[in-house]
Amino acid sequence: MIATSATLLAVDLEVQRRQVTVRAGFELDAGERLAIFGTSGAGKTTILESIAGLVRLGRGTVRIDGQLVAGAAQHESPLPPRSRHVALVRQPTTLFPHLTVEQNVGYGVRRSPHTTRVAELLDRLGLTSLARARGAALSGGQRQRVALGRALASPFRVLLLDEPLSAVDVAAREPLRALAVETAADRNAVGILVTHDLTEAQAFGDQLGIIDAGRLLQLGGAHEVVLSPASRRVAELVGYGGFVAVPDRTSAWFAVHPDRIVLGAAPERGVVLTGTVLSTRPFGPRYECSVRAASGEQFSVHLDEAPGSGFECTVTALDPPVVAD
Amino acid sequence: MTTNAPAGNLATTGVVPGFPTATRVVARGSTVLALLGALAMWLALLGPFAVLIQHLSFHSIRAALGPPGALDPLWVSLGASAIALGAMVLLGTPLAYLLARGRLPLARIVELGIILPLMLPPLVIGLLLIFLIGPQGTLGSLLADIHLTGTNTFFALVVAEFYEAAPFYVLGAHAAFASVDPRIEQDATLLGDRPLQAFRRITLPLSAPGLATGLATAWARAIGAFGAVIIVAYYPRGLPNQIFVGFQEFGLSGSLPFALLLVVAALPLPILAYLWSARNRARVAGAEAP
Numbered sequence: 006m007i008a009t010s011a012t013l014l015a016v017d018l019e020v021q022r023r024q025v026t027v028r029a030g031f032e033l034d035a036g037e038r039l040a041i042f043g044t045s046g047a048g049k050t051t052i053l054e055s056i057a058g059l060v061r062l063g064r065g066t067v068r069i070d071g072q073l074v075a076g077a078a079q080h081e082s083p084l085p086p087r088s089r090h091v092a093l094v095r096q097p098t099t100l101f102p103h104l105t106v107e108q109n110v111g112y113g114v115r116r117s118p119h120t121t122r123v124a125e126l127l128d129r130l131g132l133t134s135l136a137r138a139r140g141a142a143l144s145g146g147q148r149q150r151v152a153l154g155r156a157l158a159s160p161f162r163v164l165l166l167d168e169p170l171s172a173v174d175v176a177a178r179e180p181l182r183a184l185a186v187e188t189a190a191d192r193n194a195v196g197i198l199v200t201h202d203l204t205e206a207q208a209f210g211d212q213l214g215i216i217d218a219g220r221l222l223q224l225g226g227a228h229e230v231v232l233s234p235a236s237r238r239v240a241e242l243v244g245y246g247g248f249v250a251v252p253d254r255t256s257a258w259f260a261v262h263p264d265r266i267v268l269g270a271a272p273e274r275g276v277v278l279t280g281t282v283l284s285t286r287p288f289g290p291r292y293e294c295s296v297r298a299a300s301g302e303q304f305s306v307h308l309d310e311a312p313g314s315g316f317e318c319t320v321t322a323l324d325p326p327v328v329a330d
Numbered sequence: 331m332t333t334n335a336p337a338g339n340l341a342t343t344g345v346v347p348g349f350p351t352a353t354r355v356v357a358r359g360s361t362v363l364a365l366l367g368a369l370a371m372w373l374a375l376l377g378p379f380a381v382l383i384q385h386l387s388f389h390s391i392r393a394a395l396g397p398p399g400a401l402d403p404l405w406v407s408l409g410a411s412a413i414a415l416g417a418m419v420l421l422g423t424p425l426a427y428l429l430a431r432g433r434l435p436l437a438r439i440v441e442l443g444i445i446l447p448l449m450l451p452p453l454v455i456g457l458l459l460i461f462l463i464g465p466q467g468t469l470g471s472l473l474a475d476i477h478l479t480g481t482n483t484f485f486a487l488v489v490a491e492f493y494e495a496a497p498f499y500v501l502g503a504h505a506a507f508a509s510v511d512p513r514i515e516q517d518a519t520l521l522g523d524r525p526l527q528a529f530r531r532i533t534l535p536l537s538a539p540g541l542a543t544g545l546a547t548a549w550a551r552a553i554g555a556f557g558a559v560i561i562v563a564y565y566p567r568g569l570p571n572q573i574f575v576g577f578q579e580f581g582l583s584g585s586l587p588f589a590l591l592l593v594v595a596a597l598p599l600p601i602l603a604y605l606w607s608a609r610n611r612a613r614v615a616g617a618e619a620p
Contacts, residue, residue, distance in 0.1 A: 059516055086520045093520050099513045103535045113521030159521050 040210030113159030145172035247304020426503035452557020502544020539607035546603035
């Protein structure tokens with residue numbers, strides 16, 4: 006893979022991990038952010054650890070700013086992690102337990118124009134009152150804030166985030182995510198977030214990568230990938246809950262997303278489906294109904310009101326993507 | 331709904347329906363027995379120290395330790411043990427670290443090699459050391475080239491103490507390093523530390539309580555080493571040898587003052603290390619920095 010001059014991070018790697026061979030290839034320009042979304046054990050963390058230099062590549066290369074930092078060949082001796090200008094927030098969170106919160110956050114601060122002042126970071130992370138506390142006294146969410154602060158304070162060019170906010174209250178995540186995005190943008194750095202929360206992934210990334218069983222199945226714009234999944238597996242992973250056979254085609258399916266369905270027949274907006282409601286359950290402020298289509302397939306739909314079981318309904322799946330197995 | 335349960339509930343009566351009172355009495359009795367057993371064990375371990383204090387008199391101490399040169403065994407023991415301890419730290423720390431991080435090939439064989447001196451009786455170690463470093467030994471002639479003699483010298487004393495005590499330090503250090511999550515070290519290197527910096531700033535402080543305990547145990551074993559020492563280094567006479575010779579020549583009154591000296595010389599470091607370790611562990615686990 007040849008990187009262009011604007012490319013800050015170029016990854017083309019293959020790593021053998023336990024039962025899975027992880028393969029991934031992508032390039033990120035300075036200032037770009039990628040979210041990698043997939044199930045547990047899909048190989049998300051391995052990609053981050055390979056970039057950071059904590060895992061040896063089986064094949065391929067990692068380049069940062071055009072410089073080869075890791076390669077599988079003997080003559081491609083890897084650049085040590087400390088020289089890569091990579092910041093990594095890991096899952097589960099690892100802090101330096103003998104140091105205070107302030108010392109943890111300031112650990113990687115070197116004399117650098119990129120260095121953010123620790124006190125300012127502590128303030129934005131909501132950790133000022135805990136500056137002199139040690140790790141053992143912190144909750145899971147507070148530990149994650151410290152780990153994020155420690156990464157953001159270091160002079161990074163590549164920011165790697167492995168489920169960094171999973172223990173933080175949902176309501177408090179947005180400002181922390183914004184802080185990470187803002188800091189990466191200030192440094193003109195690239196950011197990679199791995200998560201199994203699609204909302205989180207879309208909120209962070211300009212680009213979204215879908216990984217499954219070690220393979221990066223699709224990479225594209227954060228919204229585009231969800232609206233146009235490249236395969237049935239990608240569609241399943243990004244939340245399409247039903248697949249209805251395309252008439253007169255074999256192994257081709259309309260992917261039906263529960264949030265992209267409206268009641269009633271609107272053929273100009275998509276595919277009209279009829280079916281019977283099998284069950285209904287609360288789903289946040291709405292209801293999730295399981296529907297059996299007239300053609301026999303089952304799909305889910307999110308509605309504002311709860312129809313009873315056995316209710317015969319007609320719905321329109323809005324521009325459903327057609328996917329193959 | 332009606333039940334056959336007695337009136338009241340667990341919170342108000344403390345009685346679990348159907349749980350016989352006799353069982354609770356037995357449980358309470360077992361706890362008391364366990365406490366008594368623990369107390370007896372503690373007293374049994376302290377017994378020799380109590381007897382030592384009881385049987386010593388100021389007069390006997392002055393008589394034994396007063397003459398010129400009487401304290402020489404103390405200085406010999408302190409010097410030899412300090413050098414042996416230094417060698418253990420210098421050679422044993424990298425070995426323990428590499429072993430704890432799984433970076434040594436044939437790790438099980440290496441571990442066995444560390445444990446082997448512990449399994450051999452000290453007297454046997456002494457005999458084998460004569461074959462190894464004695465004048466006719468495998469390494470003896472090499473040592474002679476650099477003017478070192480492997481029997482009845484200060485050097486031989488250091489070597490004998492090293493063999494008796496080093497496994498305690500290496501095993502203690504191995505456990506201490508293994509208790510530090512290697513991912514924390516990786517984090518330090520990602521934040522710009524060289525490996526040695528990460529070791530100094532992260533690994534060492536976190537493993538320090540365990541290292542101190544291992545060091546203190548090794549110190550106590552080194553300064554009290556006798557079995558191997560009496561075979562390869564009868565001279566220069568350290569404290570354990572002096573106690574043995576005093577006992578043979580003058581009985582208890584001639585050996586007890588030196589025993590007290592040995593205890594006084596050997597114990598402070600382990601006790602200080604224990605107290606420091608306990609305080610340090612509490613500090614790391616605690617909420618606020620001092």
